[in-house]
Each structure stands twice: as structure tokens, then as C-alpha cells.
Amino acid sequence: MPHAVIVAHGQPSDPEPAEAALADYARSVDALCPDITVVSATLAAPGQLESCLQKLPDDTVLFPLFMAKGWFVTNALPKRLGDRPLHILDPLGVDPELPNLVAQALTEALAQRHWQATETDLVLAAHGSGRSRNPSAVALHFAEALGQTLPFKSLRVGFVEEPPFISDAASKAGAQAICLPFFACTGGHVLEDIPQELEKAAFQGDTLPVVGELPGIQRHIAATLSKAFLST
CATH class of the missing domain: 3.40.50.1400 (Rossmann fold)
Structure with a gap:
């Protein structure tokens, strides 16, 4: 086998x-x-x-x-x-199929909340890097593809390790908002840094599991x- x-x-x-x-x-x-x-x-x-x-x-x-x-x-x-x-x-x-897969999961999450994408702010919380442009470029490319698949009221990208930080991206999101951690696994950044950044921004929305889950x-x-x- x-x-x-x-x-x-x-x-x-x-x-x-x-x-x-x-x-x-x-x-x-x-x-x-x-x-x-x-x-x-x-x-x-x-x-x-x-x-x-x-x-x-x-x-x-x-x-x-x-x-x-x-x-x-x-x-x-x-x-x-x-x-x-x-x-x-x-x-x-x-993975070129990832935006469509995430869009399907987000559509289910919106339906569970009885929300419409066009009335919902999406905050994509990504890792970023202070040394390499590659991680942020991947997140931004994904966000662009996702936005073409599912039309949110706004789609904001924030990073843990470079500006714009997650708190910046989440600061003007409304009460009807979703934060999606653009991470493969649930680790320290997801359990500690993202909640701290969202609290700093007074984020009132819901946070989904990481993309990998x-x-x-x-x-x-x-x-x-x-x-x-x-x-x-």
C-alpha cells in the first residue's frame, strides 16, 4: 500500500x-x-x-x-x-482549489448565522513575515481569489508579523463580521496572538477555525x- x-x-x-x-x-x-x-x-x-x-x-x-x-x-x-x-x-x-473550498465553508458558516456575504466583513488573519515577502504575498493572492468567488461587504487582510497588523484590519469591522485565520494548524499564533489582536481592535464578530480545519x-x-x- x-x-x-x-x-x-x-x-x-x-x-x-x-x-x-x-x-x-x-x-x-x-x-x-x-x-x-x-x-x-x-x-x-x-x-x-x-x-x-x-x-x-x-x-x-x-x-x-x-x-x-x-x-x-x-x-x-x-x-x-x-x-x-x-x-x-x-x-x-x-492549492489552486483552496479559494473555492474556503468559499464553500464560509457560505456554510454564513448560512448557520443567517448572514449574507454582502452584509458581512471578513478579516483574514495571516502570519506574514518581517524577513520574506512570500507569506504575505500568498495570503493577499488568496484573499483576491476568495473575493472574486464570494462577495463580502469588505475583505481585510492583517498579519501577525508585519503591517497591516490584524488589529488594524479588524478595527473597523462591524458587528456582523467573521475572522478567518489563514493558518494550516492551530498553534500559538492562533491561540494567543490572533485573540489578542482582535481584542485590541474591539472586534465583535465570530472567529472560525483555521483554514486547515x-x-x-x-x-x-x-x-x-x-x-x-x-x-x-
Whole structure:
């Protein structure tokens, strides 16, 4: 049976909870892949990726649960593989289907609240970076594509690590507003930084789960893995 590994950054300061959460996530994807064995590893847990890959064949596929095709995906991850010719897929955040998938999830969230998109402000809370333009560029490109799919009253993008910050983006949102964390996993930024920024902005709206945990995303990852093996 083919094998796939879902790889995420993890939490360097406290690796075990993130490692366990990713393992649960991988088990959910595995249940949607009857012909593929799906496991997981974070980069932050010392030796976890190497230990995981040691047991797997060279036709194993890696799915980066990241939002940008940045340094961790293009440099850190390949370096950790050494000489093994494993296939690394594109990360979740640059998947061309992602705007449509998120639009579907947002449509469901709006329906549950009996809200209309044209009357709702959307705040996209992303990571950003003080060193690289790539993370913010990916978030802005996603926001543009999402806005063309689902017409919100306003679509504001704010970042944790660069201006405009999340508090800036959320400060003028109305009471009928949604904050969507543009993150693959729930980590420190999502649990601490985003709530602090929203509180600073006196944000009155609702906050959804991170993109990686929205309805339909795990099923899409399962389909992506299946396609990867069909094309090899």
C-alpha cells in the first residue's frame, strides 16, 4: 500500500501537543484514503520526521501542511530528507482549489448565522513575515481569489508579523463580521496572538477555525494524495 506523510511545522517550544494534534489530523485523512496509509510528523519535534521516514519506502509522498511555499517547504524539509528521492507536494496554502473550498465553508458558516456575504466583513488573519515577502504575498493572492468567488461587504487582510497588523484590519469591522485565520494548524499564533489582536481592535464578530480545519479540507487533501499516486 502507498504511504503519505503530512508534515507541519509544529511548536518548537513545546513539540509534543502539536505532534499529537497532527497525528489526529493524519488519522482523519487516512480514514478518507482507503488505498493509502497516511501518517504525520512535525519539523519541530526532534528526530520525529527522520524516525517516521525510516520505516517508509522511497515512493512515499509528503504533503506539507503549510500556507506558503517558503523556506520551510523549499529548504528545511528537503534538507531533512537527505538523499532520499521522496516527492514533496505543493503546500495547502497555494492549492489552486483552496479559494473555492474556503468559499464553500464560509457560505456554510454564513448560512448557520443567517448572514449574507454582502452584509458581512471578513478579516483574514495571516502570519506574514518581517524577513520574506512570500507569506504575505500568498495570503493577499488568496484573499483576491476568495473575493472574486464570494462577495463580502469588505475583505481585510492583517498579519501577525508585519503591517497591516490584524488589529488594524479588524478595527473597523462591524458587528456582523467573521475572522478567518489563514493558518494550516492551530498553534500559538492562533491561540494567543490572533485573540489578542482582535481584542485590541474591539472586534465583535465570530472567529472560525483555521483554514486547515475547515469542512472539506481534509477530504481534499485525501483526494490530492490519491491523485499524486495515480500520476506516478
